[in-house]
Amino acid sequence: MISLGIIGTNWITEQFVRATDITKTFALTHVYSRTEAKAESFIEDLEKENIKISTDLDAFFKEDFDTVYIASPNALHFSQAQKALENGKNVIVEKPSTSTIQEFTILEKLAHEKGLYLFEAARHIHEPIFKKIEEVVEKHRDDLSGATFSYMKYSSRYDAYQAGKNPNVFTTKFSGGALYDLGVYTVYDAVVLFGQPEKVDYDAEFLDSGVDGSGALTLKYSNFDVNIIIGKTKNSYMSSEVYFGRDTLLLDNGGDINHLDWADDNKNITDIPTTKSENPMDSEAREFARIMTENDHASYDKLLQYARTVNRILEQARTSAGIVFDADEEK
Known part of the structure; x- marks a missing residue:
């Protein structure tokens, strides 16, 4: 199985970890949380043992695991995914993966340069x-x-x-x-x-x-x-x-x-x-792991194109409505 680190200790990260257990695709080895108590409670609820906890993000990404699953607030996705890719981690990031199409383009380019995978977790299409x-x-x-x-x-x-x-x-x-x-x-x-x-x-x-x-x-x-x-x-x-x-x-x-x-x-x-499926994230966990294990770049490129198009449409939509994010001012 593929070693997995997660960012966030909420219901969706729990659901994803349970999906990986069912499908035997990823093995949780590391958890990042802002507080050790939350991480410990999360691990206990999952009935896991020997999981490494980090409360410092830089230290977390220096740990020895293959792929990170990011389920933090939307605005944090970009910086966390960027840091993960820079540290040689494959990335699965909850949708939408970025606040702007510019951010998505940066991540896509970085993943390509590093030879890593960048998945947007739109679980229902799988x-x-x-x-x-x-x-x-x-x-x-x-x-x-x-x-x-x-x-x-x-x-x-x-x-x-x-x-x-x-x-x-x-x-x-x-x-x-x-x-x-x-x-x-x-x-x-x-x-x-x-x-x-x-x-x-x-x-x-x-x-x-x-x-x-x-x-x-x-x-x-x-x-x-x-x-x-x-x-x-x-x-x-x-x-x-x-x-x-x-x-x-x-x-x-x-x-x-x-x-x-x-x-x-x-x-x-x-x-x-x-x-x-009883767990709606089973299929995406299975598909992401399959693509990585088989190096199925045709399927990966298709998913990446979907993500790129969706993120562009989201930005076009909110621009047409006059919705301005703080992330827009950081361009």
Whole structure:
């Protein structure tokens, strides 16, 4: 197995480590946390032993492990990934991997120069259910006439924000907001299924902090539009859809996809059989490890192109809406 260091001791890092245990792909050996107590509690919850703890990031990257998984606040991704690559570590970084396309370009160039891997962890595109969506879209591509993707989920941190606190996910300092949290899933949906759009426009609903609480994103392609609805300040139970003229592919969600149906012109709805892992990060852990072990550069280049396109669209979208991150001023 590939030795793994992680940055962050939150629920998503725990989920990723458990996925690597199930798939027997990566072996956790090192943990970085700002406090030793948090790291110890995290390791204890995972029932792991002999894990090296670091509270100093420079010291952490000098340790002997192969790959780092980064799940810190968005604005920290770039500097941490850059430092990892400079120290010879392969990088798996949660989406979005950077705050700006300039940052992404720097990381991509550095990874290439060092002969290392840089993965953006968009876990849902690796799941079997998404592969089934790709099959359906490809089969009916000649009739493709657009899509609507919806992902709106009331944030567990929004109450704190309304109470006058300053959660990272709702600040420009940490590159927060709906687009860069939930929207990235739906942009991945569009890019993987339809490619790069010709035009991007985002109409955002702003919070006082300067980030978007929700919004409507339009991706214009040559023959159709993709409409995206996202939000962190409200809940929506709207399904997502891909249109093929008279027929429609129904997704129960634009980000966390659990069920697929096919609806015909007569309103007959047919279930599309597929599978869903109990741990949604199983498939990406398996695929990243496979690419690294087999040196499958064709698959790697494809994922890198997706990530590059998605990060460019995210920046174009927030620029069109007038969303400015602190990271923009650091260019």
